[in-house]
Amino acid sequence: MASSVCVVGAGVIGLTTATLLQDALPAGSSVTLVADKFTTDTTSDGAAGIYRPGKYFQGPSEQMTKQWLEVSYKHYKKILNSEDATEAGVRAVSGYLFSNKNPEICQSPLMKDIIDEYRECTQNELDLHGQKYGIFCNTLVVECRRMQPFLMDRFKRNCGVVRKQHVNSLEELADEGCFDLVCNCSGLGANVLANDRNVTPIRGQVFKVRAPWIKNFYYYENETYIIPGMDLITLGGTRQFDNDNLEVSTWDASGIWQSCVQVMPSLKDAEVVRQWVGLRPYRPSVRxxxxxxxxxxxxxxxxxxxxGHGGYGVMSAPGSSMYAVSLICDFLQHHQYHRAKL
Ligand SMILES: Cc1cc2nc3c(=O)[nH]c(=O)nc-3n(C[C@H](O)[C@H](O)[C@H](O)COP(=O)(O)OP(=O)(O)OC[C@H]3O[C@@H](n4cnc5c(N)ncnc54)[C@H](O)[C@@H]3O)c2cc1C
Known part of the structure; x- marks a missing residue:
């Protein structure tokens, strides 16, 4: 039976869920996307978008976490190998995770068996970068400045309805009486909409610079990072727990700039295009x-x-959203999607 579903949130999670839902629901169904912020006003827009799950990224279970990560990588890899790659902002990138303190800091166990190449650095590579420990890997970057318009375009072409509106409570949507189900993809907004005190902002500040001579990505001690996107390079960063200040801090900026130039002196000639602050919607485990x-x-x-995807929402969006879509179909009793996809 056809259904009417409302997705709250137009960040990468809401847009991914909404487009996957359109594919999954029976003919005649409708999907409405409601959000108070779109494209460049969302957190997703400024994320570097690298596929590099942190050690503490957690879905509802260990098995589910791995499944989401695998599914997400495959999903983006498929886009990368299609004619949509440039428009969707998906590119391959190789690079290094370095540490001078502890070999554990560079390890990324959750992506080790998923990505195309993951290996210990050679002594030559370590000497070249003045580092003690390191991992080299081939992974992906998904730039939301392109991915979000790409998904929105697809959503509208498939007759999706878009509404700009601040939702004060999900009860408001129940009162409309026209939705069979609401999917809550409101990121930090879930703190209020789901009354979930586990959702906390982790503030991140970055530079977006033009430095086309930098081809690889680099992480140093997990704190300083240099990540090439489609046109610009993201230099970061900060991870400030429970801090919701969206203003660019000159103090943070000077720390980020100094650290990045110290490890990559050629960056002193980079053109600064903009600075940006975003709040990662952290939750101990994604809900x-x-x-x-x-x-x-x-x-x-x-x-x-x-x-509640924290610092990993771009890279994990397809996996967690396919799971959300399977739950939606189950709840609406459209069982045909449930087992077929996951
Ligand atoms: C500096 C920085 C670097 C990052 N780097 C990476 C990275 O390299 N790789 C990676 O995978 N992730 C990265 N992230 C994390 C990533 O940005 C987030 O995990 C992701 O954007 C979360 O997406 P979302 O759709 O849940 O949230 P958002 O993009 O914040 O979207 C939330 C949506 O919900 C809407 N909304 C909320 N409340 C309401 C309401 N009450 N009424 C109506 N609408 C509402 C908003 O308007 C918005 O449309 C980074 C984040 C930061 C800050």
Whole structure:
């Protein structure tokens, strides 16, 4: 039976979920995307978008986490190998994870067996970069400045409805009485919309610079990073827990600039295009879950949550969103999608 689903949130999670849903729902169904911020106003827009899961990235279970990561990599790899790669902002990138302190800092166990190449650095590579420990790998970058318009375009072409609106509570959407289910992809907004105190901002500040001579990505001690995108390079960064200040800090900027130029002196000639601050929607584990919200007086709303991706939402969006879509289909009893995809 056809259904009407509302997706709240137009960041990379909401857009990925909305487009996957359009493919999954039976003919005649409708998907409405509601958000108060779009494209360059979202957190997703400024993310470097590298596929490099941190050690603490966590879905609902260990197995599910690995599954999401595998599915996401395959999904983006497919785009990379298609004619859409440039428009969608997906590119291959190789580079280094370095440390002078501890070999563990450079390890990335969650992507080790997924990406195309992951190996210890040779002594030559370490000497060249003045580092003690290092990993070399081939991975992907997904730039949301391109990916989000790409997904939005696809969503609209498939007759998706877009509404700019601040949602004060999910009850408002229940009151409209026209949605069979709401998918909550509101990132940090879930703090209020799902009344979830586990959702916390982790503030990140970066430079976006033009330095076309830099071809590889570099992480130093997991703190200083240089990540090439489609046109610009992201220099970072900061990870400030429970800090929601969206202003660019000159103090942070000077620390980031000095660290990056110290490890890569040629960056002193880079053209600074902009500085940016974003708030990573952190949760100890990403929440993708069904909930039957009960507002009293017999008023209920079927909700599937998909939020709390912290610093890894771009790279994990396809996997977590496919799982969310399978829960949505289950909740709406469209079982045909459920097992077929995951
Ligand atoms: C400096 C920095 C670097 C990063 N680098 C990477 C990286 O290299 N790789 C990676 O994978 N990830 C990275 N991230 C993390 C990534 O940006 C996030 O995980 C991702 O953007 C989360 O996407 P989202 O769609 O959940 O949230 P958002 O992009 O914040 O979107 C949330 C959406 O919900 C809407 N919304 C919220 N509340 C309401 C409401 N009440 N009413 C209506 N609409 C609402 C907003 O308007 C918005 O449209 C980085 C983040 C930062 C800050």
């Amino acid at each position: 993708v879950e069904k909930e039957l919200m009960d507002f009293g007086g017999g008023k209920t709303l079927k909700v599937v949550h998909n939020y």
